[in-house]
Amino acid sequence: MTRLLAATSAEQAELVVFVVLAPVAVVSALGMVLNRNAVYSALLLVVNFFCLAGFYVLLEAQFVAAVQVIVYAGAIMVLFLFVLMLLGIGNDEVLKETIRGQRPAAVLLTLGLLVALVGALLAGVFDAEPASLAQANAGGNVQAIGRILFTRYTFAFEAAGILLVVAAVGALVLGKRQP
């Protein structure tokens, strides 16, 4: 009985957090797209990333949530802001459409995409019963991820390391001032 009560209160907490975070995530994403000032866009994107980290915690992905905050909200967004400041782009975004009718067409096509996605959701997995990660996460989420990363995904992990080195060297070469 107490276990049942605990489960329901956990579900209620999940519902409350979701209802609070979901509108914030959507509004910050919309603001990011619609804001004319690129710096505001970047800051709204940080808000969105934090909301997503909250969802990851709700979905029992604590490790990915931590990585989201450290790598995305920390490193990547700092890089974005750094480049924004370096280039010193003001509010001079050209408002004139280069291709006539592109914006309405873009919005229309996106609505079509959304209709297709939501239709797929309604047709298939929408009513899927959520399984629990309790068994997979038994010894802790980080330990479980580490175990799977260094057994089944070792090759992908090493390839990711090589990719990061290549990207760092590439950025250095690109950033070097040509003589």
Next chain:
Amino acid sequence: MRVGPGAYLLLSALLFGIGVTGVLIRRNAIVVFMCVELMLNAVNLSFITFAKTNGNLDGQVLAFFVMVVAAAEVVVGLGILVAIFRKRSSASVDDVNLLKG
């Protein structure tokens, strides 16, 4: 009441759609990049939702790899952007038309 996977997937689809719109309507290359990041994150949310639905951690590992690739992509992309800006003093995607006949 409980939050099922459908709610997360719907949110993911919404965020992805917003990202697509941003890529299509924005002219500032840095903002276009940020919209791409938003789309990658929307897909990550789907991966992690499906990881929970399936009861194993493969989706979370995949989301982790998406983050690694996104980091590499941002580093190189912003490097290219800075190089273009040095040449043309503009970050608008419309000004890069060297290949235009």
